[in-house]
Amino acid sequence: MAGEAEAAVGPTWSPADGNSWYTKPTRFVSFFGYPVLIPFFLTCSRSGPPTPASARFWRFLYGSLSVVGGVWHLMTYDRLVRRRGFPVSGALHIGAQVGVWLCWDRPYYTMALMSHWLIDILGMDRSQNRLIANKLKGPRVIVIGNGPSALEGDQKGDEIDGFDEVVRFNNFQTKVAGLEKWVGTKTTVHFGDGMLSPTFKQYHVPGAAIMLSLVE
Numbered sequence: 171m172a173g174e175a176e177a178a179v180g181p182t183w184s185p186a187d188g189n190s191w192y193t194k195p196t197r198f199v200s201f202f203g204y205p206v207l208i209p210f211f212l213t214c215s216r217s218g219p220p221t222p223a224s225a226r227f228w229r230f231l232y233g234s235l236s237v238v239g240g241v242w243h244l245m246t247y248d249r250l251v252r253r254r255g256f257p258v259s260g261a262l263h264i265g266a267q268v269g270v271w272l273c274w275d276r277p278y279y280t281m282a283l284m285s286h287w288l289i290d291i292l293g294m295d296r297s298q299n300r301l302i303a304n305k306l307k308g309p310r311v312i313v314i315g316n317g318p319s320a321l322e323g324d325q326k327g328d329e330i331d332g333f334d335e336v337v338r339f340n341n342f343q344t345k346v347a348g349l350e351k352w353v354g355t356k357t358t359v360h361f362g363d364g365m366l367s368p369t370f371k372q373y374h375v376p377g378a379a380i381m382l383s384l385v386e
Contacts, residue, residue: 202269203277210281222293229285236278242270301379307358308334316342320353330354337361338375 218224246266296302312333314320330336331354340362360378 202272207277222289225285225288232278232282239275311335313337325351327351327354331356
């Protein structure tokens with residue numbers, strides 16, 4: 171019966187373990203792609219509304235730029251192999267090709283893939299989202315930041331937990347551990363970027379309405 175019930179509702183989602191064996195190497199590799207993506211991070215918020223059409227535009231742009239990486243690979247091959255000879259410059263050639271992959275191919279391939287996923291995500295019907303539908307749990311809303319100033323005043327944890335809506339941000343769990351008397355424990359709305367919430371278990375807030383931004 172349990173199997174039939176699970177099949178009826180479909181697979182359930184659960185956040186991944188942010189400390190798994192492959193996360194640290196992945197973060198290290200991603201570091202090399204940041205320079206070529208910085209101009210897009212600075213301008214994407216002004217490039218248009220978050221719609222499937224915008225996602226298609228970015229998929230086309232990132233996909234086109236990823237193809238340019240092929241030109242870099244050919245130029246590297248031409249300069250280091252054809253002109254110098256592979257036996258002489260084999261290690262240098264391999265290192266250069268890996269460098270092109272790290273600094274150009276991987277970031278643009280990844281962004282093109284993310285844009286492809288966003289086409290479906292942005293096309294979803296969000297009319298049932300209680301925040302977008304303005305269905306708050308009550309009129310008393312409090313927003314709690316992650317700064318150290320929260321500890322400079324009186325202990326307001328119980329008072330904070332008495333609000334109808336308690337809004338928190340990003341990896342607030344790592345900031346408030348053991349400080350519940352000052353900042354409370356209740357969370358009904360969790361704003362975060364796609365890299366932190368709800369990807370990793372340590373940033374997951376059961377029962378909270380999750381609002382994600384693509385780039386902060």
